[in-house]
Amino acid sequence: MSDSTTSRPVRLRVAPSPTGDPHVGTAYMSMFDLAFARQQGGQFVLRIEDTDRARYQADSEQQIFDTLHWLGLGWDEGPDIGGPYAPYRQSERLDTYRPYVERLLAEGKAYHCWCTGERLKEMRERQQALKQPTGYDRMCLGKTAEERAQLPGYSETPVVRMLIPDDAPTTFTDLIRGEVSAPRPDDQVILKADGFPTYHLAVVVDDHEMGITHVVRGEEWISSTPKHVLLYQWLGLPEPAFAHMPLLRDEKKAKISKRKSPWARLTWFREQGYLPEALLNFLALLGYPPVIERGEDGQQVEREVFDFAEFTERFDWAKVNTVGPIFNLEKLNWLNGHYIRELEVGELASRLLPFLQDAGVLGPQPTLPELGRLRAVTELVQTRIVTLTEAVPLIAPFYTGDADLEIAEDARGQLKDTAEQVLTAALAVLDPIDGTAGTPLGEGVEWTTERIETALREALVDGLGIKPRLAFGPLRTAVSGARVSPPLFESMEILGKASTMARLTRLRDELAATSD
Known part of the structure; x- marks a missing residue:
């Protein structure tokens, strides 16, 4: 971390890709970003990294906005509200990246590569078969387009790669982990054939252009950080502070993914x-x-x-x-x-x-x-x-018509032979209680939880000698249609006398009909 980082106003960002339902990791990173930004009196920025056009989904960006707003993780600058460093979508910033690429090419720190995908695949397979380190073999380094066209696996539209020096930095300071070592980087592609930058160039340029002081991301990016540090150094840009968060893992201790875990979707x-x-x-x-x-x-x-x-x-x-x-x-x-x-x-x-x-x-x-x-x-x-x-x-x-209430099979199946008797006794003891369905309870209206419970306990538990669970089970089934329901007597009060009596009568009559 350079000294200039500590002297600049604190600015953090989250930069999700609109490639489907937002990942829960976006919220995970955002809350740590926002907490530190608010604690330090800084700003929190939302940037959309949409350079992966093959996986881009048009509705994903709005989902990102909606889910982060739902969580209360608001941002100070972003594509939807603008800000001093707009635009905040990478696809709208293509002209920003080109001068950086041209500078690296001019200084010999990057080079064109015309290799086709098929040629690169064969190269990796050969390296793996020979148990060699995988990485680009620099076939295109130092060649003109005409010279490279004479060799196999040539594509007319080149990419641009970093030329990683032998003494490339492989250590950096992390706010969470202290001194971190990473593998020596490969000659990373920084500009794709379609003219879009890769993540590695775009993230460095955008973070610099937007004044980002602290880069918070998952630990899977540790291996890429040396590439980013090298780009900062080559371009003479102040480095941000890095904080690599632990990855969220599933019950098998694997990195969570939307493909395997539905709850990976925010x-x-x-x-x-x-x-x-x-x-x-x-x-x-x-x-x-x-x-x-x-x-x-x-x-x-x-x-x-x-x-x-x-x-x-x-x-x-x-x-x-x-x-x-x-x-x-x-x-x-x-x-x-x-x-x-x-x-x-x-x-x-x-x-x-x-x-x-x-x-x-x-x-x-x-x-x-x-x-x-x-x-x-x-x-x-x-x-x-x-x-x-x-x-x-x-x-x-509570919002279903009495005649439309369906009795669940598991609720009906657990009714005992005494259910019809219980319902008949309940109807008899509840009938004298005054009450009007759908009106607020007031003075003189007795259809209350306490009155209902007292009457039913006296009639069913004391009068018939039936245990409470067996006594009230048929009533619960009749009133709610289910084995599990809100408290019975309170439910009866809310439903009102008319609905309660109608539901008890309906189930009683159904049971009587099946017993004939």
Whole structure:
């Protein structure tokens, strides 16, 4: 790291490629970037590295914007909002890279290569067969296009390669790892035949042009850093500080990939109903230690729940874990459940609403009574869900017509021979209780949780002598259509007397018909 890095305003960037659903690693890097930038009073930049045109997907860029915004990882400059170093898409910066390439060619630090892909493939296979180090054999070095055309494997459109010297630097200082050694680099292609720069040139030029002081990326880029350091030195540019984060790994300790793991897609977490604050907390714990506090007994204890503001306040590169963490979904589920339980009921209802609308449980413009019922049901399910999607089947029966409620096969199958008797007794004891479905409970209305529970326990548990589980199972099935549901008596109160009685009657009659 050069001295000029420390004297410049802190500027960090994340630079994802729009090649499909955003990778969870984009959020992982972004939160560390943003935490340090905010702690130091600097800026956080979003740059789109779209030079890989073969894998480019047009809708991916918007997904990057949407998912990072969903997580609250906002940027100060980027393609969507502009900034003093625009444009922020590499495909719009092609004229920026060409002068750097021409300078390297003129100074003999780069050269044209006309080798076809087939020729390069044969070269690598031959090197591997002979157990030689793989790397470009410099067939094109020092030759004109005419001279090279006389040899096999010639392409009329050349690429440009770096000419790596024998004394190329192979060590550098890393903010997380200290002194790091990397392999001697190959003659890396820096300009492709289509005129687009490769990552290695573009990242150096863009980071310099945009004043980036700290480059944070995955540890898989350690082997490429000597190439970048060499380009900084050749071009006389100040080097940024490097921080190579540990790779996120799956349960088999392999680098996570979108091809193998659905949760490698950043959009997956939103689809599954994880809260952004829980995901940020989880990602922080993958690369950073928990908060250490003093317990009541004076002993040190770990606290794993913390928000992004606290993470930012205590951030220190020296504390970042250097060992690739295992992506433990059980820990994420635990955190998500904790954050769900901590939400105010109205806030949780608001977060559940889009999932219910997507599932067709509620329409695009819910009525005030529907929203009021949602708040009441949310309070029932809040402690029973780990993700927002888990609430959908629990809430759906409250918005289903009594005649349309489907009884799940597993719920129907667990009914005992006493179910018809239980339902008949329940209907008899509930009938005298006053109550009007769909209206707020008020003075003189007895259709309350307490009144319902008292009546049913007296009639079924005490009167029929049936154990509570067997006594209330048929009622739960009739009311919700499922084996697992929100608390029974509270559900009956929310549904109202009319719907509750209709559902109990329907199942009772079905059972009676099948027993005849």
